[in-house]
Amino acid sequence: MNFLENIRNQNQFPIVFIGSGITKRYFKNAPNWQELLLKIWSEVDSVDSYYSMCYELQKKYGKSNTFDINTELATVLQSKYNDAFFAKKVKLPTLTLKRAIDGIDPFKQRIANEFLHLKSREGYENEIEWFSKMLIKARMVLTTNYDTFIEQCYDNANTSVQIHVGNRGLFEKTDDYGELYKIHGSVKDVNTICITKEDYQKNEKKSALVDAKILSNLTESPIIFLGYSLTDRNVQNILNSFVENAPFDISQAASRIGVVEFDEGNTDFNEAIEGMINNRIHYTSIKTDNYLEIYKKISQIDQLYTPSELRKYETSFRRIIEVKGKEKQLKSVIADYVDIDKLTDEEIQNKNIVVAFGNDKIIYRFPSLAEYLKNYFSNNNDFTPSIAVKFIENQPLATPIPIKKYLRNIKAQIHNSTFEKEKVKLTKRLNQYGDFTYDKYIDSLQNPKSGGNRIYVSRQNNNILSKIKTPQDIIKLTSIKETPKINFLTKNLNNFDRKQIDELMTQLLKQDEKVITASEYRKLFMAYSLI
Numbered sequence: 001m002n003f004l005e006n007i008r009n010q011n012q013f014p015i016v017f018i019g020s021g022i023t024k025r026y027f028k029n030a031p032n033w034q035e036l037l038l039k040i041w042s043e044v045d046s047v048d049s050y051y052s053m054c055y056e057l058q059k060k061y062g063k064s065n066t067f068d069i070n071t072e073l074a075t076v077l078q079s080k081y082n083d084a085f086f087a088k089k090v091k092l093p094t095l096t097l098k099r100a101i102d103g104i105d106p107f108k109q110r111i112a113n114e115f116l117h118l119k120s121r122e123g124y125e126n127e128i129e130w131f132s133k134m135l136i137k138a139r140m141v142l143t144t145n146y147d148t149f150i151e152q153c154y155d156n157a158n159t160s161v162q163i164h165v166g167n168r169g170l171f172e173k174t175d176d177y178g179e180l181y182k183i184h185g186s187v188k189d190v191n192t193i194c195i196t197k198e199d200y201q202k203n204e205k206k207s208a209l210v211d212a213k214i215l216s217n218l219t220e221s222p223i224i225f226l227g228y229s230l231t232d233r234n235v236q237n238i239l240n241s242f243v244e245n246a247p248f249d250i251s252q253a254a255s256r257i258g259v260v261e262f263d264e265g266n267t268d269f270n271e272a273i274e275g276m277i278n279n280r281i282h283y284t285s286i287k288t289d290n291y292l293e294i295y296k297k298i299s300q301i302d303q304l305y306t307p308s309e310l311r312k313y314e315t316s317f318r319r320i321i322e323v324k325g326k327e328k329q330l331k332s333v334i335a336d337y338v339d340i341d342k343l344t345d346e347e348i349q350n351k352n353i354v355v356a357f358g359n360d361k362i363i364y365r366f367p368s369l370a371e372y373l374k375n376y377f378s379n380n381n382d383f384t385p386s387i388a389v390k391f392i393e394n395q396p397l398a399t400p401i402p403i404k405k406y407l408r409n410i411k412a413q414i415h416n417s418t419f420e421k422e423k424v425k426l427t428k429r430l431n432q433y434g435d436f437t438y439d440k441y442i443d444s445l446q447n448p449k450s451g452g453n454r455i456y457v458s459r460q461n462n463n464i465l466s467k468i469k470t471p472q473d474i475i476k477l478t479s480i481k482e483t484p485k486i487n488f489l490t491k492n493l494n495n496f497d498r499k500q501i502d503e504l505m506t507q508l509l510k511q512d513e514k515v516i517t518a519s520e521y522r523k524l525f526m527a528y529s530l531i
Contacts, residue, residue, distance in 0.1 A: 002271055003258045003284040004297040007222050013139035013177075013307050014222045014298065021227030021262055023145055025291070026128060027118040030147075033070050040110055041077055044084040067233045071197040078196055081107040105191055112187035115147040130295035132157040133416055136308070137301045139177060139221045144184040146193055151180070158412040160308050166192035178308030224298075225259045226291075257283040264289055299418045309386055366391050369401070370513035373525055376402050377505060385409040393425050400522055402529030403433055410434075438530040442491055445523060455523065457488045471496050471504045486520040490527045501528070 007014055023030045031039065041050040053073060061068040084090045085106035086097065095109045132153040135141060141161075143150060154161045162179045165186045183203070185192030194203055254273045263270070270287040288294070303310075367375065367383060372391055375383060389409050395401055403410065407430075414426050436444075445455040457465070461484045468474050474485050493501055505528055509516060516525075 003255070003286060004269075004294060006255060007224070007258075008297050008300050010222075011301055011303060012221055013137055013301060013303065014224050016135070016138040016141045016298075017223065017225045017228065018141060018143040018145060018150060019225070019227035020145055021229070022131075023115075023118070023147055023149055023227070025227070025262075026121055026124050026149065027147075028121045029117075029119050031114065033066075036111065036114060037070065037073050037077060039114070040081060040107075041073075043090055043110075044077075044080045068197075071195070071200050075196040075198065078105075078107040081110060103191070108190040108193045108195070111193055111195065112146065112190045115187050118147060118149075127292045127295070128153065129156075130292055130299060133299040133418065134295040135159075135161075136306050136416065137298055139307050140179045140181065142181045142183060144194075145182070145227075146185055146187050148187060154180075157416055158409070159306065159416075162311060165189050166194075178306065178311040222256045222258065224257075226294075228259065229261065254282040254284050259283055259285055260291070260294060261285055261287045262289065263287040266290070269293075296418070302419065305386070309384070366394075368513065369395075369399075369517045369522075372401065373516060374509050376405065376529070377509060377525070386413075389413050389426070392429060393422060395429075397425075397428055397432060400433065400526040402526055403429065404529050407434060433526075436530055438494060438527060441527055441530055445490070455487050455490060457484050457491070462488065470500055472500065472507075475504065475508075483520050486524050490520070490524045493527055493531050498531070501531070 020030070020032065024032065038047070038050055041047070050073075053076060054069065057069040057072055061072075081090070082100075082105070085092065085095075085100065090110075092106060092109055092113065094113065095104055095106060100106050100109075135150065135153055136157050136159050141150060151161070151163065160178070163182065163186075164179065165182045166184075166189070182192075184194040187193075194200060259274075266288050267290045268288065269290065272285045272287075273282050274285045275282050286294075366387060372388070375388075385406060386409070388406050392401065392403055392406065392410065410426050410430055414423050414430070417423050417426075442455075448454055461480050464480065465474055465477075465485065465488045468477065471489055474489060477485065489504075505525075508521070508524075515521065
């Protein structure tokens with residue numbers, strides 16, 4: 001797997017093209033182009049008339065020119081189906097005549113319905129899980145598929161993706177990170193579906209935009225095709241554009257462009273350098289049925305942040321520049337972990353915000369323990385869950401810190417991570433603290449394992465403190481030292497009014513960093529997070 005090994009070793013997020021072969025691999029009733037047209041044709045006309053039309057088109061275009069044959073068949077079928085729909089000869093449960101008159105194309109709605117009811121193949125669950133992990137590491141994904149399988153995989157991996165449907169997405173402001181381009185439309189917007197000759201002619205006029213987007217990123221990102229054949233018009237058009245516009249010597253193309261070709265039953269990876277377009281461009285052909293290993297290799301790419309996270313930060317920085325720049329107030333400042341998305345334009349105008357760029361990478365700062373604690377209980381969400389999880393991972397296991405609100409994110413990171421060390425550290429944290437209740441935690445403090453220090457309040461201090469009615473009055477008490485008072489509160493949080501406890505914690509979190517990160521305070525905040 002030299003090509004895939006090279007991608008992993010170069011540690012570059014790839015551009016991934018995903019074709020219909022991927023949908024067919026994982027769904028048993030996913031039709032190919034000819035099967036789709038024939039099935040819908042048979043609903044409005046005879047099967048014989050379909051084959052008669054195929055024969056006429058083969059004479060017109062040549063038997064091997066399946067692209068022009070299929071697009072013209074689709075054009076004829078669109079007219080047949082829409083006429084039948086408005087004549088009430090066929091019905092669509094999701095489409096009324098009025099909605100069709102208002103602009104929803106019945107033929108394309110019928111196509112969408114076909115891909116909205118796909119049935120999964122059994123035995124591919126693990127492979128799909130790794131496919132989802134691979135998507136997270138794609139700089140961008142471009143697909144000609146109509147279905148929502150890719151979007152569902154992003155959701156299953158708890159990762160956001162910016163979706164652009166049809167050619168109009170190419171005109172939208174983008175970051176070129178963590179984005180999905182459905183260039184032939186989507187079942188969620190049926191009129192965007194590209195299938196007829198007219199649809200493709202409209203797309204071809206704007207195909208240069210697709211090529212420009214890919215070429216502009218090719219120096220930083222290799223390209224891999226999944227679910228396409230070498231006879232596919234989409235692959236040929238893109239490779240042809242590389243010949244004309246490649247940003248590097250075309251002899252280097254084989255190390256940048258990989259086409260995975262399905263070879264049923266082949267668990268090996270048969271790589272070969274192939275030539276196309278009169279041998280003017282080369283690419284790496286990878287013949288295999290072992291898609292699982294392909295996904296695993298790509299998933300091992302690690303730049304600390306995923307493309308979707310980079311997109312979020314770049315978008316936030318751009319917004320600061322746009323808002324501040326208009327007022328000529330943009331100054332050099334240093335980047336922090338604050339969630340900029342939650343700032344209004346007015347706040348951006350009035351705050352001293354820092355944007356830092358260094359060595360082609362955005363600079364991020366992890367919070368201190370005090371900042372983590374303040375953010376955890378304030379519910380401000382000043383930093384993203386990914387930063388919180390990374391912070392949790394890097395804390396000594398013996399340090400009790402609140403994690404309850406991030407349990408879902410920790411589990412997702414353990415599930416998605418390809419790095420064993422990270423998984424082990426987070427799993428240990430989860431095993432030690434993840435299932436704690438308040439009572440269970442207090443019991444662990446009073447009966448520590450492995451000779452740990454027991455939380456302690458003397459009998460005399462306990463008798464005095466037990467007679468005080470509010471936690472605020474306990475803190476104010478000067479006759480007893482700080483540590484016994486905090487330990488007593490930790491063990492008795494459930495015995496006080498919740499509102500009073502909340503007010504006290506807000507007050508305590510305003511203290512100096514040295515104070516609130518002391519051992520007794522860490523235990524108090526941990527206990528507080530569990531009530």
